[in-house]
Amino acid sequence: MPGLDAAAWVRTFATLIDEHAEELTALDAAVGDADHGTNMRRGMAAAVAALDDCAADSPADICKQTAMVLIRTIGGASGPLYGTFFLRFAGVIEKGSDTADFARAFRAGLDGVIARGKAELGDKTMVDALAPAADALDRSVTAAASGAQALDAAVVAAESGRDATTPLVARKGRASYLGERSAGHQDPGATSAALLVRAARESWR
Numbered sequence: 001m002p003g004l005d006a007a008a009w010v011r012t013f014a015t016l017i018d019e020h021a022e023e024l025t026a027l028d029a030a031v032g033d034a035d036h037g038t039n040m041r042r043g044m045a046a047a048v049a050a051l052d053d054c055a056a057d058s059p060a061d062i063c064k065q066t067a068m069v070l071i072r073t074i075g076g077a078s079g080p081l082y083g084t085f086f087l088r089f090a091g092v093i094e095k096g097s098d099t100a101d102f103a104r105a106f107r108a109g110l111d112g113v114i115a116r117g118k119a120e121l122g123d124k125t126m127v128d129a130l131a132p133a134a135d136a137l138d139r140s141v142t143a144a145a146s147g148a149q150a151l152d153a154a155v156v157a158a159e160s161g162r163d164a165t166t167p168l169v170a171r172k173g174r175a176s177y178l179g180e181r182s183a184g185h186q187d188p189g190a191t192s193a194a195l196l197v198r199a200a201r202e203s204w205r
């Protein structure tokens with residue numbers, strides 16, 4: 001059955017994070033404490049090492065394991081937020097991994113991030129990439145689009161959401177300490193979250 005290859009998703013996300021680590025850190029240097037790239041790279045390298053070590057093979061187990069590793073390894077806000085995403089995602093994906101399941105699980109992950117971070121759309125956080133992607137997935141499921149089409153639409157939505165964070169004034173996270181001065185900078189969390197969606201597209205089988 002076509003669908004999500006969860007192990008490939010985690011591995012591809014790790015590769016994309018590695019490729020973009022300097023960019024993520026530079027973005028975080030402008031509005032935060034310049035550690036987003038290094039933190040995410042360390043966390044995702046540990047997640048890949050855990051996959052290499054262990055026999056987790058259902059999508060739910062792989063995502064649960066990844067969540068635990070990220071919570072343990074990434075300091076600051078990103079570990080708990082990405083950990084919560086993967087944990088909530090895992091709770092729903094258990095039943096299968098077709099497009100509709102993926103959309104439901106992705107929505108659950110987003111809801112977890114929103115609950116944990118107390119951020120809303122437009123607060124200049126990872127929610128600004130994840131929420132448009134979740135909406136695009138839901139629309140694709142309603143329209144009976146193929147998995148590939150649904151994931152393509154999710155990538156476009158996540159990347160537009162990421163780009164739309166640039167003029168925003170941050171209302172959550174460390175960037176919010178800058179107030180108005182946070183405007184004019186692309187949000188690092190939305191940038192890594194868009195990579196998470198791209199990684200899902202690239203690991204859709």
Ligand SMILES: [Mg+2]
Nearest residue numbers: 032033035036
């Ligand atoms: Mg930081």
